[in-house]
Amino acid sequence: MPTPSTNPSRPEPLPDRPAVRVDLHGHVTVLTIDRPATRNALSTEVLSGLVAGLKDASQDPDVRAVVLTGGPHLFASGADLRELREISPADYLQSERLKAWPAIAGFKKPIVAAVAGYVLGGGCEIALSCDLIIAADNATLGQPEINLGIIPGAGGTQRWSRVAGRFAAADIVLGGRTVDAWTARRLGIVSEVVPAELVVERAIEAATRLATKSPIAARLGKAALRASEEIGVTAGLDFERSQLAVLLSTQDHREGIDAFLGKRIAHFEGR
Amino acid sequence: MITVTDTNGVHTIRVIDPGAPHRMGVEAVREFDNEIKVARRAQSSVVLISVQSDAWATSAPTPDSTVAALHQCIQHLYALDTPVVVHLDGQVTGAGLGLALASDLRVASSRTTVGLGDPAEAEGLAGGAAWLLRDRVGSALHEHLMWTGETLDVSTAHAFRLVSAIGDVGDATAHAERLSHLPPTTLSALKRSTRVDVAEPLRTRLNYDQALHVVVDTDRK
Numbered sequence: 001m002p003t004p005s006t007n008p009s010r011p012e013p014l015p016d017r018p019a020v021r022v023d024l025h026g027h028v029t030v031l032t033i034d035r036p037a038t039r040n041a042l043s044t045e046v047l048s049g050l051v052a053g054l055k056d057a058s059q060d061p062d063v064r065a066v067v068l069t070g071g072p073h074l075f076a077s078g079a080d081l082r083e084l085r086e087i088s089p090a091d092y093l094q095s096e097r098l099k100a101w102p103a104i105a106g107f108k109k110p111i112v113a114a115v116a117g118y119v120l121g122g123g124c125e126i127a128l129s130c131d132l133i134i135a136a137d138n139a140t141l142g143q144p145e146i147n148l149g150i151i152p153g154a155g156g157t158q159r160w161s162r163v164a165g166r167f168a169a170a171d172i173v174l175g176g177r178t179v180d181a182w183t184a185r186r187l188g189i190v191s192e193v194v195p196a197e198l199v200v201e202r203a204i205e206a207a208t209r210l211a212t213k214s215p216i217a218a219r220l221g222k223a224a225l226r227a228s229e230e231i232g233v234t235a236g237l238d239f240e241r242s243q244l245a246v247l248l249s250t251q252d253h254r255e256g257i258d259a260f261l262g263k264r265i266a267h268f269e270g271r
Numbered sequence: 272m273i274t275v276t277d278t279n280g281v282h283t284i285r286v287i288d289p290g291a292p293h294r295m296g297v298e299a300v301r302e303f304d305n306e307i308k309v310a311r312r313a314q315s316s317v318v319l320i321s322v323q324s325d326a327w328a329t330s331a332p333t334p335d336s337t338v339a340a341l342h343q344c345i346q347h348l349y350a351l352d353t354p355v356v357v358h359l360d361g362q363v364t365g366a367g368l369g370l371a372l373a374s375d376l377r378v379a380s381s382r383t384t385v386g387l388g389d390p391a392e393a394e395g396l397a398g399g400a401a402w403l404l405r406d407r408v409g410s411a412l413h414e415h416l417m418w419t420g421e422t423l424d425v426s427t428a429h430a431f432r433l434v435s436a437i438g439d440v441g442d443a444t445a446h447a448e449r450l451s452h453l454p455p456t457t458l459s460a461l462k463r464s465t466r467v468d469v470a471e472p473l474r475t476r477l478n479y480d481q482a483l484h485v486v487v488d489t490d491r492k
Binding site for chain 2: 179180
């Protein structure tokens with residue numbers, strides 16, 4: 001559940017370190033939410049940090065994949081209630097925090113979420129916006145907004161329905177039910193459950209594997225996957241075909257085929 | 272009716288027999304459940320539960336409210352992230368067997384007997400024994416105990432590995448202390464390996480058995 005301040009009118013002083021830590025592992029950028037005192041509540045500061053980190057990763061040609069994490073103990077406990085309690089509908093719709101969601105969902109390179117502990121509310125919506133989710137064995141996912149008299153506002157209703165089916169989604173969104181990592185695995189949301197101690201490491205390994213692929217193919221493939229959530233099958237097939245046609249003009253595709261025929265590892269340069 | 276001590280990395284919960292009308296009643300179950308939550312927060316290496324006499328013998332019939340409390344308690348006990356050693360020393364029936372099976376190692380005294388209770392009382396529906404017994408030992412034994420109401424002596428229970436060892440509370444304490452000397456990371460890893468993808472199936476089964484218990488209870492009234 002989101003973590004309320006003990007005194008809503010007096011926000012806690014911010015630590016000196018950034019809300020989102022940025023680390024580079026080869027071709028993978030790791031963005032770590034670093035506000036454990038508030039259980040990584042998704043304050044405007046945290047969301048702005050994520051947006052900034054993703055923007056830098058997007059513009060850096062050496063970065064081919066991103067890992068989003070809160071570390072091995074928790075991911076994000078949801079919205080910062082202090083910010084959410086008093087905000088008006090008009091202010092909410094114009095707030096800076098809303099820019100974070102399209103920045104995450106629209107990020108064109110692969111994102112792997114390494115989730116642990118509480119993955120609730122907005123935290124869960126961030127995870128669902130990613131391309132792969134590696135879950136720690138201590139992870140609990142859910143959308144508890146209904147318990148606060150509200151509903152998810154960053155894609156929870158839409159994404160849960162699409163990934164888990166409407167009925168499982170109703171249990172989570174309307175019933176406020178949480179699921180453990182293994183159940184999330186069975187629902188098809190989580191690709192792997194790992195010991196919490198290794199969740200970030202395993203996510204970096206997964207992202208590194210993605211980073212070895214052609215970055216252009218990864219980008220267009222991601223676009224095609226995302227399109228499948230928006231458009232019908234016939235239009236989706238046309239879109240997929242058009243993306244493939246573009247890739248046939250790249251050096252990466254020749255490199256990939258040459259490497260396969262030459263029984264060697266391909267080295268994609270993103271051209 | 273519970274005392275707690277913390278010694279040498281072992282968090283010991285002694286469940287004292289409150290006597291026939293109060294055994295496994297809702298108050299006793301809730302008190303025990305609270306101690307399980309305390310044990311979780313205590314973060315000891317090992318939890319030792321010492322069950323005195325017939326404290327875990329169910330007094331049939333179990334009211335539905337007690338079944339609900341029992342099922343919460345069993346899930347909390349089963350989910351403890353440290354090894355749980357239990358010493359049994361009397362009748363262990365119905366939900367009491369469920370609690371015993373939710374533990375990791377069961378050491379039982381020579382006078383211990385185990386069973387699911389009289390099928391006419393449907394006590395096998397309370398306490399998760401169905402799922403835990405099938406998971407721990409097998410469906411054949413579960414169905415035999417459920418349909419016959421047979422009570423097993425400790426030697427037979429040991430032969431079926433329903434109990435890990437026959438001994439007194441000192442033996443159980445020795446087991447717990449031996450485990451407490453293992454590195455915490457090792458204990459955690461071993462425990463987690465025994466709990467892969469079981470929380471949801473256990474909860475599903477407990478909810479279903481509880482509903483069946485309501486059906487039987489309603490029919491009785």
